[in-house]
Amino acid sequence: MPMLQADKVYLGTSEKPEYLLLPLANRHGLVTGATGTGKTVTLQVLAQGFSDAGVPVFCADIKGDLSGIAEPGEPKDFLAKRAAQIGFADEYKFSACPVIFWDLFGKAGHPIRTTISEMGPLLLSRLMQLNEVQEGVLTIAFRIADENGWLLLDMKDLRAILNYLADNADTVSAKYGNVTKASVGAVQRGLLLLENQGGDAFFGEPALEIKDIMRTTVDGRGMVSVLAADQLMSSPRLYATFLLWLMSELFEQLPEVGDPDKPRLVFFFDEAHLLFDEAPKPLLDRIQQVVRLIRSKGVGVYFVTQNPLDVPDTVLGQLGNRVQHALRAYTPRDQKAVKVAADTFRPNPAFSTMDAITQLAVGEALVSTLEPKGVPSMVERTWIRPPSSRIGPVTDAERARIMATSPVALAYDKTVDRESAYEILGAQAGGDAAPANGGTSGGDAAQGGGIDLGTILGSVLGTNRKRGERLTATQRVARQVTRTVTNNVAGQVVANVGKSIGETIAGPSGGKMGGSIGRAIVRGMLGGIFRGN
Structure with a gap:
């Protein structure tokens, strides 16, 4: 038969x-x-x-x-x-x-690859060999990220949210339950262990x-x-x-x-x-x-x-x-x-x-x-x-040939790093972390760092997006232009105006105060323009 x-x-x-x-x-x-x-x-x-x-x-x-x-x-x-x-x-x-x-x-x-968010706290806890208390801390970190719209894509995003927990342990504990710096530190050590095992290559995009x-x-x-x-x-x-x-x-x-x-x-x-x-x-x-x-x-x-x-x-x-x-x-x-x-x-x-x-x-x-x-x-x-089929492995040349003609080669072979928790929390902390896609962090306007007008130009061009959405080609151009203009021109204008006002009010020592005044003036002027006032 x-x-x-x-x-x-x-x-x-x-x-x-x-x-x-x-x-x-x-x-x-x-x-x-x-x-x-x-x-x-x-x-x-x-x-x-x-x-x-x-x-x-x-x-x-x-x-x-x-x-x-x-x-x-x-x-x-x-x-x-x-x-x-x-x-x-x-x-x-x-x-x-x-x-x-x-x-x-x-x-x-x-x-x-997958993202930190898709893996979830339960599986991550097992990967990092955490106990129940430490798993609870990780669960709180995921909850805070969800509530604030902070994407957790790769390991630097998770590290950023853990740093946030450590810096705000008292506030977080009052709302979600006891979070100690010692518990956060244990999770961070587990993250380091996972990174040493090659886990950083697994987390990211494209997922x-x-x-x-x-x-x-x-x-x-x-x-x-x-x-x-x-x-x-x-x-x-x-x-x-x-x-x-x-x-x-x-x-x-x-x-x-x-x-x-x-x-x-x-x-x-x-x-x-x-x-x-x-x-x-x-x-x-x-x-x-x-x-x-x-x-x-x-x-x-x-x-x-x-x-x-x-x-x-x-x-x-x-x-x-x-x-x-x-x-x-x-x-x-x-x-x-x-x-x-x-x-x-x-x-x-x-x-x-x-x-x-x-x-x-x-x-x-x-x-x-x-x-x-x-x-x-x-x-x-x-x-x-x-x-x-063959009993035994393919050669390196055969593997390379098969990969070159694969239907998924273009989809996964290049890493993508979009704005997520690392960039957002870095900007909130005063620019300690560099944003993805080659952008620059906020900096101090009083020192000539400028303000980020990406949202404003996005409104003008009709390219505003919700947090976490992928940038379109137009949005990428708009963001790069506004960051360049902001950092090189607007920031210096604000710094100079602020310095002049500060020195007028408080003498030569008033430059730093003038930076804050200058930023407030620019925010008020632009806010009035885009509200139609």
């Missing part, structure tokens, strides 16, 4: 071909097994099967070898032998997947648009987004928190679709134990909620890990499609893991599931998938099919 079918992903062959049904693929899944037993190849087979069926895929490349999915495979004796062994030789062809490479650090893929990991090609294949995670794994907390954030964003942004004919996206979470290690209960509750409900958004989540004990029971019970590679029962914990894995399968009277788990060869797995009525199939010992 033909093994490649439109509504199924062919996994391999036991006594019969084993499939994962596309209409039930969003019921989530689990791929487990010891190191070196074939998990990566199984992930590659699943990802390419989904892609060929028109389903976009997001997966992390932990060791660097999953990147080979972007290139067609090459004839090898062991691949031909496996194809013949399972009766797949006639249909076995080599082909590549359409791939987009991503990298949080922007080296082995397009930069992938990832969910639609860009849900692309399909012109011929209907799903794009495979491969996150380069070999370097990221040196910061495992950042890796796990990023993927949890991405799942949460999918959950929050995508509309309900019920049970589609095939998933809208399949999300592979490799090294899944990092997500659950030392996670506080509120975070575990959040993970459980997302996994349980994201199915209705048409998203399938597949956890990949060595040991089924790595996944909490509340999550494990929601993973209907299972591929179990070999486990070795060398220790009491290993023996417990084997028993847990065996107990999660629907038994097959032909063999002992527990014994089979320890006897599986490399490339062989126990497979149980959901049948048409949503009932798990009886577990079968299955030889996983050989992949059609």
Whole structure:
């Protein structure tokens, strides 16, 4: 019988071909097994099967070898032998997947970013390893930023709002609860730790648009987004928190679709134990909620890990499609893991599931998938099919070629730094921070710094905007012109007028007072003009 079918992903062959049904693929899944037993190849087979069926895929490349999915495979004796062994030789062809490479650090893929605001205080607290009191301080910082319209985009914005909290601890405490400088200092140290782990590269704009990991090609294949995670794994907390954030964003942004004919996206979470290690209960509750409900958004989540004990029971019970590679029962914990894995399968009277788990060869797995009525199939010992794409990594030249022709290259490769909390609070503090986009800070008008007439000229040109909106080309020109004029001409006029008035009133020592008087005069004159007085 033909093994490649439109509504199924062919996994391999036991006594019969084993499939994962596309209409039930969003019921989530689990791929487990010891190191070196074939998990990566199984992930590659699943990802390419989904892609060929028109389903976009997001997966992390932990060791660097999953990147080979972007290139067609090459004839090898062991691949031909496996194809013949399972009766797949006639249909076995080599082909590549359409791939987009991503990298949080922007080296082995397009930069992938989010903003501080989108990450939220709960996930940031976990990233910075904060306790409950410190998490409360961070939550207050987010609340104050929201109430004042201060955008939190990158790490310097968060640092600015934390400095504001420290400087105004008494006022803030009276309104929101006790905020001490010691607690703020602890959060700032956590921020420094995160920055040292490379977190500053992750926060900023342009932020990832969910639609860009849900692309399909012109011929209907799903794009495979491969996150380069070999370097990221040196910061495992950042890796796990990023993927949890991405799942949460999918959950929050995508509309309900019920049970589609095939998933809208399949999300592979490799090294899944990092997500659950030392996670506080509120975070575990959040993970459980997302996994349980994201199915209705048409998203399938597949956890990949060595040991089924790595996944909490509340999550494990929601993973209907299972591929179990070999486990070795060398220790009491290993023996417990084997028993847990065996107990999660629907038994097959032909063999002992527990014994089979320890006897599986490399490339062989126990497979149980959901049948048409949503009932798990009886577990079968299955030889996983050989992949059609390359086993092993792409070369640097191949990666560069794929990135150069990527549909998202122009959207993410250049960083954008627009006005946000750092610039606003810096201006309020007297110009300690330099505004984004090459602008200059306010300065002291009495010293010739001038006043910022951007809002005034914006009114004249009809380009006024709400705080936080992106600048148009016209607004950028208007702002640059007004800042230049203000700093070079208006500021000096105000300073000179103020100095003259001050000296007239208070003698030569009245220059500083004159600066304030000069600013007041200009504000009054311009205010009258634009009010129509």
